Every structure is written in structure tokens, then in C-alpha cells.
Amino acid sequence: MPDTMGVNDIAFPHLGIYLENLPKSFSIFGFEIAFYGMIIGFGVILGVLMAEQMAKAEEMDTDIIWDFGIYAVIFSIIGARIYYVVFSWDLYKNNLLSIFNLRRGGLAIYGAVIAAFVTLFVYSRIKKLSPYQIGDCGVYGLILGQIIGRWGNFFNREVFGGYTDSLFAMRLPVDAVRPWDITESQLDGMALMGDVNFIQVHPTFLYESVWNLIILVMMLLYHKRKKYHGQMYLFYLGGYGFGRFIIEGIRTDRLLIPGTQIAVSQLLGLVLFFFSIIMNTVIRVRLKGNKNS
16 A cells, blocks of 8 residues: 555555545536536436336336336436435525535535335326336336445545544545545544545445445346335335344435434434335235235
């Protein structure tokens, strides 16, 4: 590992990984393009393609996935931004135009998930289709998009936890991180490499990306054995909710319920986990009862 650290460098010291001069954006013909947005867009495209493949496996019209996907993407981005702004209002109340600046990040996954599911049920009702069958295909694309999208957080130097000296510890230059994302405890653990101050933190973006990959693999393995439409939808809610509940406890940039120290995403994760277990149990008991009657 080098003895000095540049302001655009990122290091995983215990893994022997040192990334030099990793910018947040690049310029084409004078137009600045953020890696964050590019990676989110890449995740969206691959997510819709993934959902299309699952629709083929369900013998469903793939045009439905593309039609629904357009609405879902638009409203998910809006929902993700609204969710983030609502729970980070102090950052925007004095400069309302900054709400529309997405180049520095500020999209909350849960906002996107909530908006996507609302869009699913509205779309299905208008088109007179089964939201559960569409949802079973759509969640594969959703979680793949989340797996990829978290790497946008990596380029933005955001979504990390407190100090750690564990195997996956990540070093970030202080000047490359948004000031409001750094806690006092992280500043207390700040160190110097050359003339650059850095913090060493949990890469929670990585934890969540890997956890979501595990959930996706489990969903693919279980897909052919599913018992009813909507089961994979519940599988996703429970798996993602459980992982988010655990990982959110490590993060230091948590969005809190106003007036409390309760992380809203952690609470939602727990609710989704138990909701999925209860609903899956109820549905399977009913199916078993219908089969025996």
C-alpha cells in the first residue's frame, strides 16, 4: 500500500486494493456525466432485461414488462427522491431548487421500492392484469438493479458505516465525502496519509450489494418450485427487508424518523420481513386447505 493518499483515491487496505484517482464523474464535449447516474441507468436497463427473461419463463407477454417497466422506472426515481428529501429536509429547506439536483446522489432505495409497488398495483388494475404475476417477474429486475446501483454509491463515496478495522475496511479521503455524511465519531478516528485526511469505514454499499446478490441467486434457484403467483414477490420483500434491517444498523448516514433516533429504513425492513413471513404462511395454509377440501 502507498504511504500517501490522493483526494480521489479509495483503498481497502486489508484486501491490498488501492484505487488511484477514481473520479466521481467524467466529461464529454464539456458535459459532465456522473458515474452515479450512469451506473443507476445501467442497472435499470439490465433490470428490465432480467424481468423480461423471467416473464418468458412464466409464459407471459414480455410487452407487458416493458410497458410496466417504463412507468415503474419513472415513478421509482421520483419516489426515491421524495423519500430522501422528506427524511433529509434540513438539507433542502433553505434551497428548494437543490431538490432537483440528482447529480450528487440522494435517491433512497425504499422510496423507489414503495413507488414501484404502488405503480404495479395501479398499472395492473387499469390493465386488468394480475399484479402478483407481474410482480414475481419484476422483483428479479428490481433486485438486480439494486445490486448494480449500489456501486453508484461507491463512486459517490456514500452509504458507508462507522469506523472499522475489519477485513473489508474502506478508506475514503475526507474531502471526497459530503460533509453531512461524516459523523463526529468518524472524525475522531480520522487519520493522515501524506497530506490527506481519511476515514476508515464499513463499506455498507458493498454489504448490501452482496446480500442482494445472494437473495437473487436464492430466488432463481427457488423459482421453479414456487407454489403461487406472488410468492417470489414476498420472497424478495422478506429477504431484502431482513438484510436491510441488519445493514442499516451499521450505516451512519441513516434517515431517521423526525423527532426520534429510529432509522426509518431499519423499521421498514423489519416490517417487510415479518409481513412476508405472515403472508406466505397464510397463503400456503389456504392453498393446502383448498387442496384437501
